[in-house]
Amino acid sequence: xxxxxxxxxxxxxxxxxxxxxxxxxxxxxxxxxxxxxxxxxxxxxxxxxxxxxxxxxxxxxxxxxxxxxxxxxxxxxxxxxxxxxxxxxxxxxxxxxxxxxxxxxxxxxxxxxxxxxxxxxxxxxxxxxxxxxxxxxxxxxxxxxxxxxxxxxxxxxxxxxxxxxxxxxxxxxxxxxxxxxxxxxxxxxxxxxxxxxxxxxxxxxxxxxxxxxxxxxxxxxxxxxxxxxxxxxxxxxxxxxxxxxxxxxxxxxxxxxxxxxxxxxxxxxxxxxxxxxxxxxxxxxxxxxxxxxxxxxxxxxxxxxxxxxxxxxxxxxxxxxxxxxxxxxxxxxxxxxxxxxxxxxxxxxxxxxxxxxxxxxxxxxxxxxxxxxxxxxxxxxxxxxxxxxxxxxxxxxxxxxxxxxxxxxxxxxxxxxxxxxxxxxxxxxxxxxxxxxxxxxxxxxxxxxxxxxxxxxx
Amino acid sequence: xxxxxxxxxxxxxxxxxxxxxxxxxxxxxxxxxxxxxxxxxxxxxxxxxxxxxxxxxxxxxxxxxxxxxxxxxxxxxxxxxxxxxxxxxxxxxxxxxxxxxxxxxxxxxxxxxxxxxxxxxxxxxxxxxxxxxxxxxxxxxxxxxxxxxxxxxxxxxxxxxxxxxxxxxxxxxxxxxxxxxxxxxxxxxxxxxxxxxxxxxxxxxxxxxxxxxxxxxxxxxxxxxxxxxxxxxxxxxxxxxxxxxxxxxxxxxxxxxxxxxxxxxxxxxxxxxxxxxxxxxxxxxxxxxxxxxxxxxxxxxxxxxxxxxxxxxxxxxxxxxxxxxxxxxxxxxxxxxxxxxxxxxxxxxxxxxxxxxxxxxxxxxxxxxxxxxxxxxxxxxxxxxxxxxxxxxxxxxxxxxxxxxxxxxxxxxxxxxxxxxxxxxxxxxxxxxxxxxxxxxxxxxxxxxxxxxxxxxx
Numbered sequence: 001x002x003x004x005x006x007x008x009x010x011x012x013x014x015x016x017x018x019x020x021x022x023x024x025x026x027x028x029x030x031x032x033x034x035x036x037x038x039x040x041x042x043x044x045x046x047x048x049x050x051x052x053x054x055x056x057x058x059x060x061x062x063x064x065x066x067x068x069x070x071x072x073x074x075x076x077x078x079x080x081x082x083x084x085x086x087x088x089x090x091x092x093x094x095x096x097x098x099x100x101x102x103x104x105x106x107x108x109x110x111x112x113x114x115x116x117x118x119x120x121x122x123x124x125x126x127x128x129x130x131x132x133x134x135x136x137x138x139x140x141x142x143x144x145x146x147x148x149x150x151x152x153x154x155x156x157x158x159x160x161x162x163x164x165x166x167x168x169x170x171x172x173x174x175x176x177x178x179x180x181x182x183x184x185x186x187x188x189x190x191x192x193x194x195x196x197x198x199x200x201x202x203x204x205x206x207x208x209x210x211x212x213x214x215x216x217x218x219x220x221x222x223x224x225x226x227x228x229x230x231x232x233x234x235x236x237x238x239x240x241x242x243x244x245x246x247x248x249x250x251x252x253x254x255x256x257x258x259x260x261x262x263x264x265x266x267x268x269x270x271x272x273x274x275x276x277x278x279x280x281x282x283x284x285x286x287x288x289x290x291x292x293x294x295x296x297x298x299x300x301x302x303x304x305x306x307x308x309x310x311x312x313x314x315x316x317x318x319x320x321x322x323x324x325x326x327x328x329x330x331x332x333x334x335x336x337x338x339x340x341x342x343x344x345x346x347x348x349x350x351x352x353x354x355x356x357x358x359x360x361x362x363x364x365x366x367x368x369x370x371x372x373x374x375x376x377x378x379x380x381x382x383x384x385x386x387x388x389x390x391x392x393x394x395x396x397x398x399x400x401x402x403x404x405x406x407x408x409x410x411x412x413x414x415x416x417x418x419x420x421x422x423x424x425x426x427x428x429x430x431x432x433x434x435x436x437x438x439x440x441x442x443x444x445x446x447x448x449x450x451x452x453x454x455x456x457x458x
Numbered sequence: 459x460x461x462x463x464x465x466x467x468x469x470x471x472x473x474x475x476x477x478x479x480x481x482x483x484x485x486x487x488x489x490x491x492x493x494x495x496x497x498x499x500x501x502x503x504x505x506x507x508x509x510x511x512x513x514x515x516x517x518x519x520x521x522x523x524x525x526x527x528x529x530x531x532x533x534x535x536x537x538x539x540x541x542x543x544x545x546x547x548x549x550x551x552x553x554x555x556x557x558x559x560x561x562x563x564x565x566x567x568x569x570x571x572x573x574x575x576x577x578x579x580x581x582x583x584x585x586x587x588x589x590x591x592x593x594x595x596x597x598x599x600x601x602x603x604x605x606x607x608x609x610x611x612x613x614x615x616x617x618x619x620x621x622x623x624x625x626x627x628x629x630x631x632x633x634x635x636x637x638x639x640x641x642x643x644x645x646x647x648x649x650x651x652x653x654x655x656x657x658x659x660x661x662x663x664x665x666x667x668x669x670x671x672x673x674x675x676x677x678x679x680x681x682x683x684x685x686x687x688x689x690x691x692x693x694x695x696x697x698x699x700x701x702x703x704x705x706x707x708x709x710x711x712x713x714x715x716x717x718x719x720x721x722x723x724x725x726x727x728x729x730x731x732x733x734x735x736x737x738x739x740x741x742x743x744x745x746x747x748x749x750x751x752x753x754x755x756x757x758x759x760x761x762x763x764x765x766x767x768x769x770x771x772x773x774x775x776x777x778x779x780x781x782x783x784x785x786x787x788x789x790x791x792x793x794x795x796x797x798x799x800x801x802x803x804x805x806x807x808x809x810x811x812x813x814x815x816x817x818x819x820x821x822x823x824x825x826x827x828x829x830x831x832x833x834x835x836x837x838x839x840x841x842x843x844x845x846x847x848x849x850x851x852x853x854x855x856x857x858x859x860x861x862x863x864x865x866x867x868x869x870x871x872x873x874x875x876x877x878x879x880x881x882x883x884x885x886x887x888x889x890x891x892x893x894x895x896x897x898x899x900x901x902x903x904x905x906x907x908x909x910x911x912x913x914x915x916x
Contacts, residue, residue: 411869444773
């Protein structure tokens with residue numbers, strides 16, 4: 001606490017990835033170095049990286065981990081006047097004294113004072129409390145360091161068999177990466193179908209496709225433990241019904257908001273486990289902001305809070321927080337739960353509410369599922385895609401959409417996301433003037449036909 | 459006029475392509491054969507074909523012209539109970555007597571009575587009145603018969619040099635087809651840049667790309683005539699400054715609504731030259747409907763009537779007309795001028811108003827042009843795309859957008875078309891929750907960044 005009373009205001013940022021560094025950079029754009037001191041504290045060695053790129057690093061689609069880093073600490077220091085301390089773990093926030101306790105890579109804890117505090121602590125992977133989960137050869141894929149560790153393990157240890165636990169986006173993308181590295185791959189999932197954010201009928205298409213690409217897919221098999229070899233290294237994954245030999249295990253069981261630090265400081269945490277923030281990204285504590293995977297967001301369709309860990313939200317929310325911290329005005333508009341992924345050529349996307357979510361939110365709704373081609377049927381490369389939409393019974397308003405298909409299928413979800421953002425009815429969607437040419441679409445775009453068919457039925 | 463007084467009502471459809479046959483089929487879905495007789499009169503031999511597929515037929519991307527026909531006359535007869543007479547030219551409409559004069563393939567003219575009349579006469583290519591325009595070897599590409607003629611000419615005559623007159627979508631697609639067939643290709647255009655529906659700065663990118671693919675592109679060269687060889691066949695295209703030897707010439711100079719028949723009958727034709735219709739596709743004459751390339755439509759952004767020849771509108775309008783003819787209720791929501799094309803891998807798209815159109819409509823506006831990549835920069839296959847948007851100065855409402863890029867660029871126009879349909883502001887667009895994963899997009903989608911940058915500047 002050797003700080004002078006007259007020093008320029010100080011922003012402390014906890015977490016140096018998308019949300020934290022977006023906020024820091026945006027605050028800097030608003031306020032010069034003479035007006036605002038910015039200190040960013042990051043537990044790991046990396047800043048502003050693409051966690052979504054990790055499967056491509058492991059699969060060697062991307063050659064170096066450097067490619068996944070958009071700005072390193074030196075860039076922030078030199079170009080933004082932001083002091084980034086990596087290897088620094090924040091252990092506590094003291095709202096009364098307006099300090100954080102930060103333990104540096106030298107092992108020493110320091111009190112760092114702040115005038116404004118930005119919490120961007122991200123998410124933590126779900127790791128069930130089962131025997132062997134911490135054995136060597138068992139990896140999470142949350143941080144870039146995790147990704148580098150997996151890549152090095154595969155490069156050096158040359159595992160022959162992989163078990164991926166969890167059939168969500170990350171799990172499937174990692175399964176693909178391991179297939180690309182020539183490994184035998186088991187995908188083990190407790191639910192009925194992979195991609196739990198899709199409805200079962202759509203998840204089924206994904207399962208069949210992934211199985212067709214050589215991944216051995218095992219559904220309805222909760223993991224009961226990890227078996228280790230003498231010496232401690234992983235040897236197999238045990239499920240309720242059987243066991244799968246494994247030279248490497250990756251956990252892709254989802255994440256939860258990392259809000260413990262905030263909660264311990266007395267900052268409000270919402271029912272989702274994410275830090276409660278308003279549209280300006282203010283927490284319940286004066287001068288304390290939060291953004292990214294550690295917060296909960298308003299879902300525009302259900303109007304309920306949700307915790308969705310995604311780089312796009314983290315970037316936007318960080319930018320909103322930074323603008324407001326810097327004295328500007330910005331609001332975050334909420335989320336739709338849009339997500340997209342590509343697994344061995346299979347494209348999967350969703351937005352809004354799926355059937356389970358719509359039921360939980362109390363909607364009465366109808367659904368329509370349409371199989372179509374991605375291009376004019378006669379045009380080379382036309383492949384099958386399946387579009388599913390949900391609309392509210394009374395208002396005919398779109399509630400959600402899912403797409404599974406091959407080339408040029410999934411990014412069409414953006415049209416439905418834009419329609420959802422505007423609370424469009426299925427009639428209005430069917431009427432829209434979308435781009436048509438044989439290489440891009442049948443003359444009736446699949447999105448439009450699906451909406452039209454549902455509109456006609458309602 | 460041998461018709462019985464008590465016969466079921468009769469719908470006569472003039473024109474058997476997208477608009478006419480959509481209307482006929484939709485009227486049939488509403489009314490069974492016992493309720494409504496449907497007679498469709500088509501000048502050519504084909505019904506319901508994809509004119510947009512003609513360049514791919516010529517370039518041998520599509521092997522047979524049959525692939526471009528979605529339903530042939532026999533299908534309409536057998537499955538829809540629609541009597542289609544091909545090779546039948548309608549020469550006059552008599553509103554007082556409620557008949558049309560139809561000359562069949564036997565050369566005889568018959569009076570065909572109607573209770574309801576559907577006009578779907580399409581568009582006619584612009585053919586300047588210059589010497590040699592009708593010489594053998596000079597082709598339009600409006601109908602499937604035109605396309606088949608070009609394909610046969612190329613297959614049989616093996617022309618070595620082609621001149622394409624007109625640098626719009628069709629002209630560029632035909633230029634590509636001829637390049638694929640191994641020909642030397644000149645593209646001759648009177649304007650400064652190809653793709654006149656884009657702004658010049660975007661057209662310039664298209665020109666450079668097309669030139670890079672081996673098409674010899676000649677701008678600002680109005681055609682002055684066609685030179686013929688002894689025997690009458692085409693030999694060269696003369697422009698104001700030079701001449702280009704040609705074994706085949708294709709005219710891609712645009713089209714105009716084919717509204718002469720309607721005008722001669724006293725049906726109102728609008729300032730665009732298209733038949734005036736309301737949102738239910740009713741013309742000024744009781745019980746007479748029109749749809750497709752022969753009508754004018756409401757442009758949702760300029761709120762002025764426009765004549766845009768496009769299969770998507772023809773299909774939608776025909777369906778609206780058919781629903782209303784059959785006693786149902788449907789309205790056509792207007793157009794945005796969305797268009798998309800692919801030329802030798804270069805993708806081009808536009809929606810809404812370009813600068814010239816926005817000025818003509820009296821808008822004050824700002825523009826933003828952004829170069830970005832189509833995927834995360836580190837992901838293989840990431841290529842350059844350029845996005846341009848226009849927004850109204852006071853309201854910040856989006857007015858139009860243009861995209862030029864390589865793989866996975868152009869269909870993003872649909873997001874902007876959906877935003878335009880909903881009168882979104884650039885701030886609102888920038889806030890949207892679109893799909894992100896490295897194979898599909900940078901973490902900030904190019905559409906969102908472009909909107910954000912313009913929002914910040916305004």
